[in-house]
Amino acid sequence: MRTEAEIRDQYEYLCEQLESEEMRHDRVRMLFTHYRRALGWVLEEEHI
Template identity: 70%
Template sequence: MRDEEEIREQYEFLVEELESEEMSHEGIREMFTYYRRALGWALEEEHM
């Protein structure tokens, strides 16, 4: 299992990618949104 710091780094990277102008294709944006949610849920479960 990845440590929390690595997961947080990936989460922040995805947030930046979603906000960038290059992420204009809706299918890619949707995929990253789902992945970002999954990472968020993983982080929440670690702290419950």
């Protein structure tokens, strides 16, 4: 299982990638967006 710090790092990395010009393809953006949301839910559940 990954630590909270590892999950946060990955979440921040995905946010940066979504903002980059290279990730403007709609399907790639959609995939990263769903993955980012899932990581966000994991982080929220850890703090509830």
